[in-house]
Amino acid sequence: MSTPWTATRETMELQGRERTFTLLVPESAPASPPLLLLFHGSQQSSRVFRKFTAGTFDELAARAGLVLAYPDGVGRHFNDARRGADFECRRLGVDDVAFTAGIIRRLARTHGIDRERVYAAGYSNGGQMVIRLLHDAPKLLAGAATLAATQPAPENFAPAHPHASPHPVPLLAVHGTADPLAPYDGGEASLWGEQSRGRVLSAPDSAAYFARRNGHEGPPRLEERGEGVVVSSWAQEGRAPVQLWTVRGMGHLVPAPHDLPASLGPGTRAFVAAEAIGGFFGLTGRDG
Secondary structure (H helix, E strand, C coil), X not given: CCCCEXXXXXXXXXXXXXXXXXXXEECCCCCCCCEEEEECCCCCCHHHHHHHCCCHHHHHHHHHCCEEEEEXXXXXXXXXXXXXXXXXXXXXXXXXXXXXXXXXXXXXXXXXXXXXXXXEEEECHHHHHHHHHHHHCHHHCCEEEEECCCCECHHHECCCCCCCCCCCCCEEEEEECCCCCCCCCCEEEEECCEXXXXXXXXXXXXXXXXXXXXXXXXXXXXXXXXXXXXXXXECCCCCXXXXXXXXXXXXXXXXXXXXXXXXXXXXXXXXXXHHHHHHHHCCCCCCC
């Protein structure tokens, strides 16, 4: 069956090893398209993440005319923002910030992507990679989204420049209150009580942390979206917005229209994460 996009496996050399990513270019891409980087979760790959999200980001790209890059982590992990994440890529000193910058440079050269409209979204370990980018290379991004990932506690924080002056970046966070791996209320992140990833902030405290980095003061505005979804928003004129989408009863998942292993917790049909992220970034169809 034909699709309104071309998907290819791309390679590049970095730190003496071959790195890979899946590139998706829609037929509708304009001359200078935006780029959305999508970072997979722990033990996943770019191919698995496309299936895990039910192709919803691919569909967004086809409708909105944006290029997608799905990076592959070394050993199926990214060298993320948590000091307690003892992955192979951490032990090897893999520089995934440089990998991200390399993908952006490559696609600016080969596909003319708009360097002022580069966005990143990540799930779980991939969300922690986005958090690392927000501290080590925020000027690469025009917007960021995290799914099932929260700010590490200070003693568990790994970026190279954690105390650098903040550069404001719009942020959308999505988190389920029944997440069994990345606890909504904060505390120890782990794999079902084993293989600790260290302590993390709660989802509300994490969103408030990024709101302060973006110059916001005071509490967020709360909005019930129905079906157990509450959106907390920090929005002030001239300041990069921050939103937290709290999904009551949802587990460690990316909201998408399909069923996934019960071990990750309950899903939701209240909304599709790809659509929420596209709307937040202003990446919508030409008629929408």
